[in-house]
Amino acid sequence: MSSTISSGGPPIVEVAELTRAFGTRRALAGVTFSLGRGECLALFGPNGAGKTTLLRVLAGLLRPSSGSARVSGIQLPGGALARSRVGLISHRTMLYEALSPRENVSFAARLYGVRDVNARVEDSLRRMSMLERGDAPVRSLSRGMQQRVSIARAMVHTPQLVLADEPYSGLDDGGARALTSLLGELRSAGTAIIVVTHNLAEGLSLATHAAVMQRGRFVRYDPADRIDATAYSTTYREALAGA
Amino acid sequence: MKISWLPTIAGAAVIATVIRAAFFTPLEAKQGAAQKIFYLHVPAAWVAFLAFFLVAVSSGVYLWLRDSRLDRFAESSAEVGVVFTTVVLITGPLWAKPIWGTYWAWWDVRLVSTLFLWFIYVSYMVLRGAIESPPLRARYSAVLGILGAFLIPFIHLSVYLFATMHPMPIVGKPSKPSLPNEMLLTLMLSLASFTLLYFAFLRARYRYAVERDAVAAAIDHDA
Amino acid sequence: MPDVLFAAWVIARKDLAIEFRTRSAFFSAVIFALLGLVIFYFAWDPTAVTVNDLAPGVLWVIFTFSGLLGLHRSFGVETEDHAIDGLLASPVSRESIFLGKAIANLIFVAAVQLIAIPALVVFYNLPLGNVAIPLIAIAFLAAVGLVAVGTLFSAMAVNTRLAELLLPMLSLPFFVPIVIAASQSTAKLLSGRPIVEAAAWIKLLIAFDIIFVAACTVAYPFTVDD
Numbered sequence: 001m002s003s004t005i006s007s008g009g010p011p012i013v014e015v016a017e018l019t020r021a022f023g024t025r026r027a028l029a030g031v032t033f034s035l036g037r038g039e040c041l042a043l044f045g046p047n048g049a050g051k052t053t054l055l056r057v058l059a060g061l062l063r064p065s066s067g068s069a070r071v072s073g074i075q076l077p078g079g080a081l082a083r084s085r086v087g088l089i090s091h092r093t094m095l096y097e098a099l100s101p102r103e104n105v106s107f108a109a110r111l112y113g114v115r116d117v118n119a120r121v122e123d124s125l126r127r128m129s130m131l132e133r134g135d136a137p138v139r140s141l142s143r144g145m146q147q148r149v150s151i152a153r154a155m156v157h158t159p160q161l162v163l164a165d166e167p168y169s170g171l172d173d174g175g176a177r178a179l180t181s182l183l184g185e186l187r188s189a190g191t192a193i194i195v196v197t198h199n200l201a202e203g204l205s206l207a208t209h210a211a212v213m214q215r216g217r218f219v220r221y222d223p224a225d226r227i228d229a230t231a232y233s234t235t236y237r238e239a240l241a242g243a
Numbered sequence: 244m245k246i247s248w249l250p251t252i253a254g255a256a257v258i259a260t261v262i263r264a265a266f267f268t269p270l271e272a273k274q275g276a277a278q279k280i281f282y283l284h285v286p287a288a289w290v291a292f293l294a295f296f297l298v299a300v301s302s303g304v305y306l307w308l309r310d311s312r313l314d315r316f317a318e319s320s321a322e323v324g325v326v327f328t329t330v331v332l333i334t335g336p337l338w339a340k341p342i343w344g345t346y347w348a349w350w351d352v353r354l355v356s357t358l359f360l361w362f363i364y365v366s367y368m369v370l371r372g373a374i375e376s377p378p379l380r381a382r383y384s385a386v387l388g389i390l391g392a393f394l395i396p397f398i399h400l401s402v403y404l405f406a407t408m409h410p411m412p413i414v415g416k417p418s419k420p421s422l423p424n425e426m427l428l429t430l431m432l433s434l435a436s437f438t439l440l441y442f443a444f445l446r447a448r449y450r451y452a453v454e455r456d457a458v459a460a461a462i463d464h465d466a
Numbered sequence: 467m468p469d470v471l472f473a474a475w476v477i478a479r480k481d482l483a484i485e486f487r488t489r490s491a492f493f494s495a496v497i498f499a500l501l502g503l504v505i506f507y508f509a510w511d512p513t514a515v516t517v518n519d520l521a522p523g524v525l526w527v528i529f530t531f532s533g534l535l536g537l538h539r540s541f542g543v544e545t546e547d548h549a550i551d552g553l554l555a556s557p558v559s560r561e562s563i564f565l566g567k568a569i570a571n572l573i574f575v576a577a578v579q580l581i582a583i584p585a586l587v588v589f590y591n592l593p594l595g596n597v598a599i600p601l602i603a604i605a606f607l608a609a610v611g612l613v614a615v616g617t618l619f620s621a622m623a624v625n626t627r628l629a630e631l632l633l634p635m636l637s638l639p640f641f642v643p644i645v646i647a648a649s650q651s652t653a654k655l656l657s658g659r660p661i662v663e664a665a666a667w668i669k670l671l672i673a674f675d676i677i678f679v680a681a682c683t684v685a686y687p688f689t690v691d692d
Contacts, residue, residue, distance in 0.1 A: 080557035094552035098487040111556040362639045373626035397643040
C-alpha cells in the first residue's frame with residue numbers, strides 16, 4: 001500500500017553512516033536512511049541484525065559510535081530535547097506492575113511535561129481500549145492488555161517519532177487492530193514511525209518504506225511503491241538463512 | 244628464554260634490600276629484631292596507596308576518554324595493590340604484637356585506613372567479577388575507584404577523631420622514631436625497590452589483561 | 467535547576483506509590499530493626515554494660531542494615547519490565563532520576579527510623595529528654611549520607627550477577643564513617659555532654675553528606691549512559 005499523504009517538510013529522522021560498536025563487535029555497521037513526516041519504515045531482519053540497536057540509538061538510550069543521526073533536526077546524542085520527541089514501544093512493557101494503567105500512563109505524561117495530564121491519559125487509554133481496567137494493578141492484567149497499556153504510555157505525549165520494536169508481540173486480534181489503527185492515525189497526523197517486526201504482512205500494511213537489515217546494515221531499502229511483497233519475502237528469507 | 248630487565252632489577256633490588264635490612268642495618272634500641280619488619284611494612288603500605296591512587300586516576304581518565312587500555316591499567320593496578328595491601332595487614336600485627344603487646348592497634352590511623360583500602364580493593368574486584376559486559380564493567384569499576392578515593396580521607400579522619408577522643412591503654416607505644424642515617428637509607432632503598440617491584444608486577448599483569456581481552460574478542464568475533 | 471527537582475519529585479512520588487502499594491520492603495525493614503533491638507539487648511550482660519553505652523552503637527548499626535533492605539528494592543522495581551528504559555528514554559535528566567530515587571529512599575529510611583527510634587527509647591529505657599532534637603538532626607544527616615551512597619550502589623548492583631551480595635559489600639565501607647560519627651555523637655549526647663563535644667562528629671557528617679551527595683549525583687549518569 002503506497003503512501004497517499006504528502007510528506008513534506010524537514011525529515012524527522014536523518015541517519016548517515018551510523019555505526020555503533022560494542023567492544024570490537026559492530027552492531028550497526030553504517031546505516032543510512034531518512035524518514036519524513038507521516039512516513040513509516042517497516043524494518044525486517046534476523047535476530048542480531050542490529051534492529052533493536054538502531055532503535056535504541058534513535059531513542060537516546062545508546063550513543064552513536066560514529067556517523068551521524070538526527071531526530072527532529074537534533075543531532076544525537078541530543079539530550080532531553082531529542083528524547084522528548086520520541087515514543088518508544090518495545091516487547092518489554094516498561095511498566096510498573098504494582099501501579100495501575102492510569103498511574104503508569106500519568107507518570108509517563110508527567111515525565112514528558114504533558115500539559116493536560118488527565119485528559120491526555122484518558123484519551124490514550126481509550127484509544128487502546130484500556131479504560132475499563134484502567135485502575136487495576138498492571139500485574140493483574142493479561143500480557144495483551146499490558147502491551148496495550150505500554151503502547152498507550154508511549155503515545156501520551158504525542159511524539160513526532162514512534163519507535164516500535166516488535167509492538168505486536170503479545171497482542172490479541174483486538175489489540176493488534178487497535179494498534180494498527182492508532183499507528184495509521186498517527187501517520188496521517190504527520191508522525192514518523194519505524195516498526196520492527198517479524199510479521200511481513202503487518203509491517204508492510206502500514207509502511208511507506210521497507211528495509212531488511214543484516215549484520216548491522218541495510219541489505220535492502222525501498223520506498224513503498226517499489227515494495228514487492230514476494231521479493232521482500234525472498235530477501236528476508238535469504239537474510240535469515242545467511243545470518 | 245628472554246630475560247626481562249624490569250622484573251630482574253626489581254627482584255634483585257628487593258633481595259639486596261632484605262639482606263641489607265636483615266644483616267647490615269643496626270638494631271633499633273627499644274624494639275629489637277622485630278622492628279625490621281618495618282622495612283617490609285612501610286614500603287608495602289606506600290605501594291598499596293600508590294597503586295590505589297593510580298586506580299583512581301586511571302578511572303577518572305577512563306570516564307573521560309573511554310579508552311579500554313585505561314580500564315585494563317586500573318584493573319591491573321588494583322590486583323597488584325591488593326597483594327601489597329595484604330602484606331601491610333599481615334606485617335602490621337606481626338610487628339605490633341612484640342612491640343606494643345597488641346595484635347591490632349585501632350588507634351593506628353594509617354593501619355586502619357589500610358584495612359579499609361583492602362575492603363575497597365576487594366569489593367572492586369568482586370564488582371568486576373560480577374559483570375559480564377566489558378564496557379559496563381569498566382564504567383562501574385571506574386565509579387567505584389573514584390568514590391573509594393573520596394572515602395579514604397573520611398576513614399582517616401573518623402579513626403583519628405576516634406583515637407584522640409578515646410585514649411586507650413597502650414603498652415609501650417613508641418613515639419615516632421627519628422631514624423639515624425643507616426636506617427633511613429635502608430628505608431629509602433626498600434621504598435625504591437618495592438616501587439620497582441610494583442611496576443614489574445603491574446606490567447606483567449597488564450600484559451596478561453591485554454592477551455586475555457584479545458582472546459575474548461577473537462572468540463566473540465567468531466561466534 | 468527547579469526542573470531537575472520537579473522531575474525528581476515526580477519520580478520519588480512514583481517510587482513511594484509503588485512501595486505504599488506493596489509495603490513489603492517497609493515491613494521487612496521495620497521488623498528487622500525491631501528484632502535487632504531485641505537481639506542486641508540479650509547479647510550483652512546488662513549489669514556489665516549500661517544502656518547508655520549500648521544504645522548508640524545498636525541504633526546506628528541497625529539503622530545501616532535495615533536501610534540496606536530498603537535500598538535494595540530501590541532500583542529493583544525498574545528491572546521488572548525494563549521500566550528503567552522508559553525512564554532513560556524520557557526527557558528527564560539522569561541526575562533527576564538519581565535524586566528522585568534518593569529522595570524516595572530517604573523518606574523510606576526516615577519512616578523506618580520513626581518507628582525504630584521510639585522503639586529503642588522504650589526497649590532500652592533511654593532518658594531522651596532534651597536530646598531528642600539533636601538526635602533527630604543526627605539521624606537526618608546520617609540518613610542523607612546512607613541514601614546518597616546506597617542509591618548509587620543499588621543502581622549498579624541491580625545490573626550485576628550478585629545483586630544482593632554486592633550492595634552491602636560495596637556500601638558498607640562507605641557507611642562506616644557515618645556509623646562512627648553518628649554513634650559517637652549520640653553517645654556524647656546520651657551521657658549528658660554538651661553538644662559542642664559532638665561538634666566535630668557532626669561536622670564530619672555534614673562534610674560527608676555534601677561530598678557524597680554531589681559525587682554520587684555526578685557519578686550516576688556515568689553508570690547509565692552508554
